[in-house]
Amino acid sequence: MLGIKRRTTEKGFTEKEFRVKCADGYKLNAIITCPENTRKLVIYVNGSGPMTNRTLRKFSDGRIVSYHKLFADEFAKRDIAYCSYSARGVTDGKKAPLFCDIDKKKYKTCLPSNSVSDVECLITHLREKIGIDCPVYLLGWSEGTIISPLVALRENVKIDGLFLAGYCNENLKDILTWQLKSGKSAMLNMRKMFDYDKKGYVTKQDYEEDRKNAREKVLGNTEFSALDKNGDGVLTAEDFISADYLNSIFDAIGRNDDEWLENNYPLPLTSGWFKEHFSLTPNSETLPKLDIPIHIFHGEFDANIPVSQVWDIEKTFKEKGKNNLTVHYFEEHDHDLNYGRYMHKGELSEGLQELFDTADEI
Secondary structure (H helix, E strand, O other), X not given: OOOEEEEEOOOOOEEEEEEEEOOOOOEEEEEEEEOOOOOEEEEEEOOOOOOOOOOEEEOOOOOEEEHHHHHHHHHHOOOXXXXXXXXXXXXXXXXXXXXXXXXXXXXXXXXXXXXXXXXXXXHHHHHHHHOOOOOEEEEEEOOHHHHHHHHHHHOOOOOOEEEEEOOOOOOHHHHHHHHHHOOHHHHHHHHHHHOOOOOOOEEHHHHHHOOOOHHHHHHOOOOHHHHOOOOOOEEOHHHHOOHHHHHHHHHXXXXXXHHHHHHHOOOOOOHHHHHHHHOOOOHHHHHHHOOOOEEEEEEOOOXXXXXXXXXXXXXXXXXXXXXXXXXXXXXXXXXXXXXXXXXXXXXXXXXXXXXXXXXXXX
16 A cells, blocks of 8 residues: 555645556555545546646745645535546646646656546545545546546446536547637637627727736737737637647647647647547547536636537437536636636635535535
């Protein structure tokens, strides 16, 4: 049995840090926060990129805080244990903005197939070594919404339900194409900041009015004319199409050029990771095969995955006569269900509040 480090959190809950031996021998670093009377367990299934079991972030007051602290505290006060784990080859670091160090050799093994197997090994360890004996729910975010259903589908471990936030219904290749070739991803961000009456585009007057003080904070006071690429006087998705960049990404993946990806893609991700994702069956086919309770939480202004993908899977379930899917839509919410509100104001967004309440009530 691998060693366990225990401590009591400031909220009075028990936190255990431990390592799990995975199927290929890799040692996975994990943390579980347990209330006094645990009645359920929620495991956070990582999104893409170098996340750790703490995933440190810099809050608006300058503090360096664990991203997972909010989840651990909110679940624990509802008598729900919460477990997070580090991506392969990733440890906490001191350099902003990601605050992590990456062992590139080990990180190359951070592939979807290993991610699925690692979650299975984690659950087995929690049951057999930690002594967790309660219903287990997976909270998958972004890429985690792809991994979590695959864990449930394989049935190597018992999963009692899925919470999926920032839901991916299609293959990653299709999602990347939507993000960059359509220009709609960037436009959603612009609309959240400047489209006050939700007309679907942004005028020069909207931009200069800047009710949310986003021009300087987010765009560095970029002039409207510099964004209005086609010069038609309004900002639309057409102004943000990045087809050449998308083709460069696909070319780099095709030639296994991890160095180019590291220098040019927003997150450190490997060509092997991309290629394996591109080969996966999409959730549009996987999710309907599951009969366990599934809850999807999705924001209107999710610029990573369009809300239309949630509409599509909801329609599929209705057509198949399946009633185990519940969808939670949130206006004015982003891919993170406005987690930033907690970072800047210490307040829960409507989306996060409903996520915690749903886990409590299920």
